[in-house]
Amino acid sequence: MNGVHDMGGMHxxxxxxxxxxxxxxxxxxxxxxxxxxxxxGYLGLWNIDIGxxxxxxxxxxxxxxxxxxxxxxxxxxxxxxxxxxxGDDELAAGHALHPAKPVKRTLTAADAPKTLSRxxxxxxxxxxxxxxxxxxxxTRNINPPSHTRLPRYARGHSGVVxxxxxxHVFPDAVAAGKGEDPHWLYTVVFxxxxxxxxxxxxxxxxxxxAWEPYLEAI
Amino acid sequence: xxxxxxALETILTEKGYVDxxxxxxxxxxxxxxxxxxxxxxxxxxxxADPDFKHRLFADATAAVGSLGFAxxxxxxIAVENTPRLHxxxxxxxxxxxxxxxxxxxxxxxxSAPYRSRAVIEPRGVLADFGVTLPADTEIxxxxxxxETRYLVVPMRPAGTEGWSEEKLATLVTRxxxxxxxxxxxxxxxx
Numbered sequence: 001m002n003g004v005h006d007m008g009g010m011h012x013x014x015x016x017x018x019x020x021x022x023x024x025x026x027x028x029x030x031x032x033x034x035x036x037x038x039x040x041g042y043l044g045l046w047n048i049d050i051g052x053x054x055x056x057x058x059x060x061x062x063x064x065x066x067x068x069x070x071x072x073x074x075x076x077x078x079x080x081x082x083x084x085x086x087g088d089d090e091l092a093a094g095h096a097l098h099p100a101k102p103v104k105r106t107l108t109a110a111d112a113p114k115t116l117s118r119x120x121x122x123x124x125x126x127x128x129x130x131x132x133x134x135x136x137x138x139t140r141n142i143n144p145p146s147h148t149r150l151p152r153y154a155r156g157h158s159g160v161v162x163x164x165x166x167x168h169v170f171p172d173a174v175a176a177g178k179g180e181d182p183h184w185l186y187t188v189v190f191x192x193x194x195x196x197x198x199x200x201x202x203x204x205x206x207x208x209x210a211w212e213p214y215l216e217a218i
Numbered sequence: 219x220x221x222x223x224x225a226l227e228t229i230l231t232e233k234g235y236v237d238x239x240x241x242x243x244x245x246x247x248x249x250x251x252x253x254x255x256x257x258x259x260x261x262x263x264x265x266a267d268p269d270f271k272h273r274l275f276a277d278a279t280a281a282v283g284s285l286g287f288a289x290x291x292x293x294x295i296a297v298e299n300t301p302r303l304h305x306x307x308x309x310x311x312x313x314x315x316x317x318x319x320x321x322x323x324x325x326x327x328x329s330a331p332y333r334s335r336a337v338i339e340p341r342g343v344l345a346d347f348g349v350t351l352p353a354d355t356e357i358x359x360x361x362x363x364x365e366t367r368y369l370v371v372p373m374r375p376a377g378t379e380g381w382s383e384e385k386l387a388t389l390v391t392r393x394x395x396x397x398x399x400x401x402x403x404x405x406x407x408x
Contacts, residue, residue: 008308008333008338008361013329016398019326024249031244031245032224032245035240035241038244052312085235086230116288117292118292185366195337204340
Protein backbone atom coordinates (compact mmCIF):
# COMPACT_ATOMS: atom_id res chain seq x y z
CA MET A 1 0.00 0.00 0.00
CA ASN A 2 1.13 3.55 -0.73
CA GLY A 3 1.21 4.41 2.96
CA VAL A 4 3.11 6.89 5.07
CA HIS A 5 5.32 4.03 6.31
CA ASP A 6 6.96 4.01 2.86
CA MET A 7 9.26 6.91 3.65
CA GLY A 8 12.25 6.54 1.33
CA GLY A 9 12.97 9.87 -0.39
CA MET A 10 10.35 11.95 1.44
CA HIS A 11 11.26 15.49 2.48
CA UNK A 12 10.42 17.55 5.50
CA UNK A 13 11.16 15.25 8.43
CA UNK A 14 14.25 17.16 9.44
CA UNK A 15 17.67 16.12 10.65
CA UNK A 16 18.57 12.77 12.15
CA UNK A 17 19.09 13.30 15.84
CA UNK A 18 21.03 10.55 17.57
CA UNK A 19 20.50 10.38 21.34
CA UNK A 20 23.71 10.08 23.35
CA UNK A 21 23.80 7.10 25.72
CA UNK A 22 20.36 5.99 24.64
CA UNK A 23 18.78 3.40 26.96
CA UNK A 24 17.46 0.11 25.50
CA UNK A 25 13.95 1.13 26.56
CA UNK A 26 12.76 4.64 27.44
CA UNK A 27 9.99 3.36 29.74
CA UNK A 28 9.19 -0.09 31.17
CA UNK A 29 6.05 -0.44 29.01
CA UNK A 30 8.16 -0.40 25.85
CA UNK A 31 9.83 -3.63 26.87
CA UNK A 32 6.46 -5.22 27.72
CA UNK A 33 5.16 -4.28 24.25
CA UNK A 34 8.22 -5.72 22.52
CA UNK A 35 7.99 -8.95 24.52
CA UNK A 36 4.23 -9.29 24.06
CA UNK A 37 4.73 -8.99 20.31
CA UNK A 38 7.26 -11.84 20.45
CA UNK A 39 5.06 -13.99 22.66
CA UNK A 40 1.92 -13.43 20.60
CA GLY A 41 3.83 -14.01 17.37
CA TYR A 42 4.84 -17.40 18.81
CA LEU A 43 1.18 -18.49 18.73
CA GLY A 44 1.68 -18.90 15.00
CA LEU A 45 -1.52 -17.11 13.97
CA TRP A 46 0.31 -14.45 11.97
CA ASN A 47 3.78 -13.97 10.54
CA ILE A 48 6.18 -11.03 10.42
CA ASP A 49 4.57 -9.51 7.30
CA ILE A 50 1.07 -9.61 8.76
CA GLY A 51 2.51 -7.89 11.83
CA UNK A 52 4.06 -5.19 9.64
CA UNK A 53 0.83 -4.73 7.74
CA UNK A 54 -1.05 -4.18 11.01
CA UNK A 55 1.18 -1.15 11.66
CA UNK A 56 1.12 0.11 8.05
CA UNK A 57 -2.69 0.20 8.13
CA UNK A 58 -2.80 2.49 11.16
CA UNK A 59 -4.33 5.82 10.09
CA UNK A 60 -1.56 8.06 8.68
CA UNK A 61 -1.82 10.67 11.43
CA UNK A 62 -1.63 7.92 14.06
CA UNK A 63 1.38 6.29 12.36
CA UNK A 64 3.28 9.56 12.12
CA UNK A 65 2.26 10.77 15.56
CA UNK A 66 3.10 7.61 17.50
CA UNK A 67 6.40 6.44 18.91
CA UNK A 68 7.82 3.17 17.62
CA UNK A 69 6.58 1.07 20.53
CA UNK A 70 3.21 2.80 20.57
CA UNK A 71 2.78 1.72 16.94
CA UNK A 72 3.69 -1.81 17.99
CA UNK A 73 1.12 -1.73 20.79
CA UNK A 74 -1.60 -0.44 18.45
CA UNK A 75 -0.72 -2.99 15.78
CA UNK A 76 -0.66 -5.87 18.27
CA UNK A 77 -3.98 -4.86 19.80
CA UNK A 78 -5.55 -4.68 16.34
CA UNK A 79 -4.23 -8.15 15.46
CA UNK A 80 -5.51 -9.64 18.72
CA UNK A 81 -8.98 -8.24 18.03
CA UNK A 82 -8.89 -9.19 14.35
CA UNK A 83 -7.96 -12.80 15.18
CA UNK A 84 -10.69 -13.01 17.81
CA UNK A 85 -8.31 -13.40 20.75
CA UNK A 86 -9.62 -10.40 22.68
CA GLY A 87 -12.65 -8.15 22.46
CA ASP A 88 -13.11 -4.39 22.53
CA ASP A 89 -15.21 -4.88 25.69
CA GLU A 90 -12.23 -6.55 27.37
CA LEU A 91 -9.92 -3.70 26.36
CA ALA A 92 -12.42 -1.25 27.85
CA ALA A 93 -12.69 -3.28 31.05
CA GLY A 94 -8.95 -3.98 31.35
CA HIS A 95 -9.71 -7.62 32.15
CA ALA A 96 -10.66 -10.85 30.44
CA LEU A 97 -14.45 -11.22 30.15
CA HIS A 98 -14.69 -14.20 27.81
CA PRO A 99 -13.11 -17.66 27.62
CA ALA A 100 -9.86 -17.82 25.65
CA LYS A 101 -9.91 -18.99 22.07
CA PRO A 102 -8.03 -22.31 21.76
CA VAL A 103 -4.56 -21.83 20.27
CA LYS A 104 -1.96 -24.34 19.08
CA ARG A 105 0.81 -23.16 21.37
CA THR A 106 1.82 -20.36 23.70
CA LEU A 107 5.25 -19.14 24.75
CA THR A 108 6.38 -20.55 28.10
CA ALA A 109 9.30 -19.14 30.04
CA ALA A 110 11.22 -22.32 29.18
CA ASP A 111 10.74 -21.71 25.46
CA ALA A 112 11.38 -17.95 25.60
CA PRO A 113 15.09 -18.30 24.58
CA LYS A 114 13.90 -19.63 21.22
CA THR A 115 12.43 -16.23 20.37
CA LEU A 116 15.87 -14.62 20.52
CA SER A 117 16.82 -16.39 17.29
CA ARG A 118 15.44 -15.35 13.94
CA UNK A 119 13.16 -17.50 11.87
CA UNK A 120 14.23 -18.82 8.50
CA UNK A 121 12.25 -17.43 5.57
CA UNK A 122 13.95 -19.42 2.84
CA UNK A 123 11.80 -22.07 1.15
CA UNK A 124 12.28 -24.75 -1.54
CA UNK A 125 12.15 -23.18 -4.99
CA UNK A 126 9.08 -23.97 -7.09
CA UNK A 127 10.97 -23.02 -10.29
CA UNK A 128 14.49 -22.02 -11.38
CA UNK A 129 15.52 -18.40 -10.83
CA UNK A 130 14.71 -16.21 -13.83
CA UNK A 131 17.60 -13.79 -13.28
CA UNK A 132 21.28 -14.10 -12.46
CA UNK A 133 23.91 -11.76 -11.08
CA UNK A 134 24.78 -9.07 -13.63
CA UNK A 135 21.37 -9.06 -15.36
CA UNK A 136 19.78 -5.69 -15.99
CA UNK A 137 16.21 -5.55 -14.71
CA UNK A 138 13.44 -3.04 -14.28
CA THR A 139 11.23 -2.95 -11.23
CA ARG A 140 7.57 -3.11 -12.07
CA ASN A 141 5.35 -0.11 -11.57
CA ILE A 142 2.93 -1.69 -9.12
CA ASN A 143 0.68 0.10 -6.66
CA PRO A 144 -1.14 -2.59 -4.70
CA PRO A 145 -3.47 -1.27 -1.98
CA SER A 146 -2.24 -4.19 0.19
CA HIS A 147 1.13 -5.05 1.74
CA THR A 148 4.21 -4.96 -0.46
CA ARG A 149 7.93 -4.63 0.17
CA LEU A 150 8.72 -2.81 -3.06
CA PRO A 151 9.19 0.81 -1.91
CA ARG A 152 7.60 3.51 -4.04
CA TYR A 153 10.93 5.21 -4.78
CA ALA A 154 12.23 2.02 -6.39
CA ARG A 155 9.29 1.29 -8.71
CA GLY A 156 9.66 1.52 -12.49
CA HIS A 157 13.45 1.91 -12.34
CA SER A 158 16.25 -0.01 -13.97
CA GLY A 159 19.02 -1.59 -11.97
CA VAL A 160 21.37 -4.55 -11.89
CA VAL A 161 20.94 -7.87 -10.13
CA UNK A 162 23.92 -8.13 -7.82
CA UNK A 163 23.16 -11.35 -6.01
CA UNK A 164 20.55 -14.10 -5.63
CA UNK A 165 19.56 -14.47 -1.97
CA UNK A 166 17.57 -17.69 -2.23
CA UNK A 167 13.87 -18.39 -2.53
CA HIS A 168 11.92 -16.61 0.22
CA VAL A 169 8.40 -16.29 1.60
CA PHE A 170 6.63 -13.63 -0.48
CA PRO A 171 5.29 -10.86 1.81
CA ASP A 172 2.72 -9.59 -0.69
CA ALA A 173 1.05 -13.01 -0.78
CA VAL A 174 1.26 -13.94 2.87
CA ALA A 175 -0.14 -10.62 4.12
CA ALA A 176 -3.04 -11.02 1.71
CA GLY A 177 -3.89 -14.43 3.18
CA LYS A 178 -2.65 -16.28 0.08
CA GLY A 179 -0.03 -18.39 1.83
CA GLU A 180 3.76 -18.21 1.65
CA ASP A 181 3.98 -18.43 -2.17
CA PRO A 182 7.82 -18.41 -2.14
CA HIS A 183 9.72 -16.54 -4.85
CA TRP A 184 13.36 -15.89 -5.68
CA LEU A 185 14.83 -12.91 -3.88
CA TYR A 186 17.53 -10.72 -5.43
CA THR A 187 19.69 -7.80 -4.36
CA VAL A 188 19.08 -5.18 -7.06
CA VAL A 189 21.33 -2.10 -7.20
CA PHE A 190 20.33 1.26 -8.64
CA UNK A 191 22.42 4.33 -9.37
CA UNK A 192 21.15 7.18 -7.19
CA UNK A 193 20.71 9.23 -10.39
CA UNK A 194 18.38 6.58 -11.81
CA UNK A 195 16.16 6.92 -8.74
CA UNK A 196 16.41 10.63 -8.01
CA UNK A 197 17.47 12.33 -11.24
CA UNK A 198 20.53 14.15 -12.48
CA UNK A 199 20.96 16.26 -9.35
CA UNK A 200 21.55 13.16 -7.23
CA UNK A 201 24.92 12.22 -5.75
CA UNK A 202 26.91 10.56 -8.59
CA UNK A 203 28.85 8.49 -6.06
CA UNK A 204 25.78 6.95 -4.43
CA UNK A 205 24.04 3.66 -5.15
CA UNK A 206 21.01 2.20 -3.43
CA UNK A 207 20.03 -1.44 -3.30
CA UNK A 208 16.82 -3.17 -2.34
CA UNK A 209 15.96 -6.82 -1.89
CA ALA A 210 13.43 -7.58 -4.61
CA TRP A 211 11.32 -10.69 -5.06
CA GLU A 212 11.09 -11.97 -8.63
CA PRO A 213 7.47 -10.77 -9.17
CA TYR A 214 8.75 -7.20 -8.63
CA LEU A 215 11.13 -7.47 -11.61
CA GLU A 216 11.07 -7.65 -15.38
CA ALA A 217 13.94 -8.24 -17.79
CA ILE A 218 15.21 -5.37 -19.93
CA UNK B 219 0.70 4.23 27.83
CA UNK B 220 1.85 2.41 30.94
CA UNK B 221 -1.79 1.77 32.01
CA UNK B 222 -2.91 0.83 28.51
CA UNK B 223 -0.09 -1.66 28.10
CA UNK B 224 -0.67 -3.10 31.55
CA ALA B 225 -4.33 -3.65 30.67
CA LEU B 226 -3.39 -5.46 27.47
CA GLU B 227 -0.90 -7.66 29.31
CA THR B 228 -3.49 -8.41 32.00
CA ILE B 229 -6.06 -9.54 29.44
CA LEU B 230 -3.57 -11.65 27.48
CA THR B 231 -2.24 -13.20 30.70
CA GLU B 232 -5.69 -13.94 32.15
CA LYS B 233 -6.62 -15.66 28.91
CA GLY B 234 -3.43 -17.72 29.02
CA TYR B 235 -1.93 -16.35 25.80
CA VAL B 236 1.17 -14.89 27.44
CA ASP B 237 3.27 -15.87 30.43
CA UNK B 238 4.68 -12.76 32.16
CA UNK B 239 7.81 -14.76 33.03
CA UNK B 240 8.48 -15.32 29.34
CA UNK B 241 8.10 -11.57 28.78
CA UNK B 242 10.53 -10.87 31.64
CA UNK B 243 13.07 -13.20 30.03
CA UNK B 244 12.85 -11.46 26.64
CA UNK B 245 13.19 -7.97 28.15
CA UNK B 246 16.14 -9.02 30.28
CA UNK B 247 17.87 -10.58 27.27
CA UNK B 248 17.76 -7.30 25.33
CA UNK B 249 18.70 -5.21 28.34
CA UNK B 250 21.63 -7.31 29.47
CA UNK B 251 22.72 -9.93 26.92
CA UNK B 252 22.08 -8.94 23.32
CA UNK B 253 23.56 -5.67 22.11
CA UNK B 254 26.19 -4.06 19.92
CA UNK B 255 28.98 -5.63 21.98
CA UNK B 256 28.23 -8.83 20.02
CA UNK B 257 28.69 -7.11 16.67
CA UNK B 258 31.84 -5.46 17.99
CA UNK B 259 33.32 -8.88 18.81
CA UNK B 260 32.47 -10.11 15.31
CA UNK B 261 34.07 -7.09 13.65
CA UNK B 262 37.17 -7.28 15.84
CA UNK B 263 37.53 -10.96 14.99
CA UNK B 264 37.22 -10.16 11.29
CA UNK B 265 39.97 -7.53 11.65
CA ALA B 266 42.28 -9.87 13.53
CA ASP B 267 41.59 -13.26 11.98
CA PRO B 268 41.86 -13.48 8.15
CA ASP B 269 40.27 -16.92 8.05
CA PHE B 270 37.23 -15.72 10.00
CA LYS B 271 37.02 -12.61 7.82
CA HIS B 272 36.93 -14.78 4.72
CA ARG B 273 34.17 -16.94 6.21
CA LEU B 274 32.21 -13.90 7.41
CA PHE B 275 32.00 -12.36 3.95
CA ALA B 276 31.30 -15.73 2.32
CA ASP B 277 28.46 -16.69 4.70
CA ALA B 278 27.89 -14.43 7.70
CA THR B 279 25.06 -16.56 9.08
CA ALA B 280 27.34 -19.61 9.34
CA ALA B 281 30.42 -17.68 10.47
CA VAL B 282 28.55 -15.83 13.25
CA GLY B 283 26.60 -18.98 14.17
CA SER B 284 29.89 -20.74 14.92
CA LEU B 285 30.59 -18.20 17.68
CA GLY B 286 27.57 -19.30 19.76
CA PHE B 287 25.83 -16.08 20.80
CA ALA B 288 22.45 -16.10 22.61
CA UNK B 289 20.35 -15.41 19.50
CA UNK B 290 20.99 -17.21 16.21
CA UNK B 291 21.17 -14.96 13.16
CA UNK B 292 19.51 -15.96 9.91
CA UNK B 293 20.05 -14.49 6.42
CA UNK B 294 22.86 -12.33 7.83
CA ILE B 295 25.12 -10.55 5.32
CA ALA B 296 28.36 -8.76 6.21
CA VAL B 297 29.50 -5.89 4.00
CA GLU B 298 32.96 -4.34 4.12
CA ASN B 299 33.86 -0.68 4.19
CA THR B 300 37.05 0.21 2.34
CA PRO B 301 38.76 3.49 1.38
CA ARG B 302 36.78 3.36 -1.90
CA LEU B 303 33.39 2.09 -0.67
CA HIS B 304 31.25 3.07 2.29
CA UNK B 305 28.21 0.92 3.16
CA UNK B 306 25.23 2.19 5.11
CA UNK B 307 22.09 0.29 6.15
CA UNK B 308 18.50 1.52 6.43
CA UNK B 309 14.99 0.12 6.46
CA UNK B 310 12.81 2.70 4.70
CA UNK B 311 9.62 0.65 5.15
CA UNK B 312 9.84 -0.22 8.86
CA UNK B 313 12.76 -0.93 11.17
CA UNK B 314 14.56 -4.09 9.98
CA UNK B 315 17.86 -4.37 11.85
CA UNK B 316 20.24 -7.21 12.75
CA UNK B 317 18.92 -7.64 16.32
CA UNK B 318 20.93 -10.77 17.05
CA UNK B 319 24.24 -8.98 16.57
CA UNK B 320 23.41 -5.32 17.38
CA UNK B 321 20.51 -5.59 19.83
CA UNK B 322 17.44 -3.38 19.47
CA UNK B 323 17.75 -0.46 17.07
CA UNK B 324 18.17 3.08 18.43
CA UNK B 325 15.26 5.51 18.07
CA UNK B 326 16.96 7.47 15.28
CA UNK B 327 17.25 4.32 13.12
CA UNK B 328 13.46 3.87 13.31
CA SER B 329 12.72 7.57 12.86
CA ALA B 330 11.19 9.30 9.84
CA PRO B 331 14.23 11.56 9.27
CA TYR B 332 16.61 8.61 8.88
CA ARG B 333 14.21 6.37 6.94
CA SER B 334 13.31 9.15 4.50
CA ARG B 335 16.74 10.67 3.89
CA ALA B 336 19.21 7.77 3.94
CA VAL B 337 18.34 6.68 0.39
CA ILE B 338 18.12 10.12 -1.23
CA GLU B 339 20.75 12.08 0.64
CA PRO B 340 23.20 9.68 2.29
CA ARG B 341 26.03 12.22 2.61
CA GLY B 342 23.64 14.63 4.34
CA VAL B 343 22.68 11.93 6.82
CA LEU B 344 26.34 11.15 7.44
CA ALA B 345 26.89 14.85 8.11
CA ASP B 346 24.20 14.66 10.83
CA PHE B 347 26.47 12.10 12.48
CA GLY B 348 29.54 14.27 11.99
CA VAL B 349 30.95 11.98 9.31
CA THR B 350 32.49 13.43 6.15
CA LEU B 351 33.83 11.03 3.54
CA PRO B 352 36.16 11.83 0.64
CA ALA B 353 34.18 13.19 -2.32
CA ASP B 354 35.10 10.22 -4.51
CA THR B 355 34.21 7.47 -2.03
CA GLU B 356 31.35 5.41 -3.39
CA ILE B 357 28.41 5.22 -1.02
CA UNK B 358 26.22 2.17 -1.05
CA UNK B 359 22.93 2.31 0.83
CA UNK B 360 21.32 -1.06 1.60
CA UNK B 361 17.55 -0.78 2.06
CA UNK B 362 16.52 -3.82 4.15
CA UNK B 363 13.29 -4.66 2.35
CA UNK B 364 13.39 -8.43 3.00
CA GLU B 365 14.43 -10.78 5.82
CA THR B 366 18.10 -10.41 4.95
CA ARG B 367 20.01 -8.38 7.56
CA TYR B 368 23.20 -6.39 7.09
CA LEU B 369 26.21 -5.92 9.31
CA VAL B 370 28.71 -3.29 8.19
CA VAL B 371 32.34 -4.11 8.93
CA PRO B 372 33.99 -0.70 9.31
CA MET B 373 37.59 -0.02 8.35
CA ARG B 374 40.15 -0.98 10.96
CA PRO B 375 41.71 2.17 12.40
CA ALA B 376 45.39 2.81 11.78
CA GLY B 377 47.75 2.34 14.68
CA THR B 378 46.11 -0.86 15.95
CA GLU B 379 48.66 -3.36 14.62
CA GLY B 380 49.10 -6.27 16.96
CA TRP B 381 46.06 -5.43 19.10
CA SER B 382 44.08 -8.29 20.61
CA GLU B 383 40.49 -8.94 19.52
CA GLU B 384 39.27 -7.75 22.93
CA LYS B 385 41.09 -4.47 22.61
CA LEU B 386 40.04 -3.98 18.99
CA ALA B 387 36.38 -4.54 19.95
CA THR B 388 36.50 -1.41 22.15
CA LEU B 389 36.92 0.68 18.97
CA VAL B 390 33.86 -0.74 17.21
CA THR B 391 30.81 1.47 17.77
CA ARG B 392 27.21 0.54 17.05
CA UNK B 393 26.93 3.32 14.47
CA UNK B 394 30.05 2.10 12.66
CA UNK B 395 28.28 -1.25 12.16
CA UNK B 396 25.20 0.48 10.68
CA UNK B 397 27.40 2.66 8.49
CA UNK B 398 26.51 6.03 10.04
CA UNK B 399 29.81 6.17 11.89
CA UNK B 400 33.43 5.10 11.67
CA UNK B 401 35.36 2.97 14.10
CA UNK B 402 37.04 4.95 16.87
CA UNK B 403 40.66 5.94 16.48
CA UNK B 404 42.96 4.54 19.15
CA UNK B 405 43.09 6.98 22.04
CA UNK B 406 39.82 8.72 21.06
CA UNK B 407 37.34 9.25 23.86
CA UNK B 408 34.68 6.54 24.00
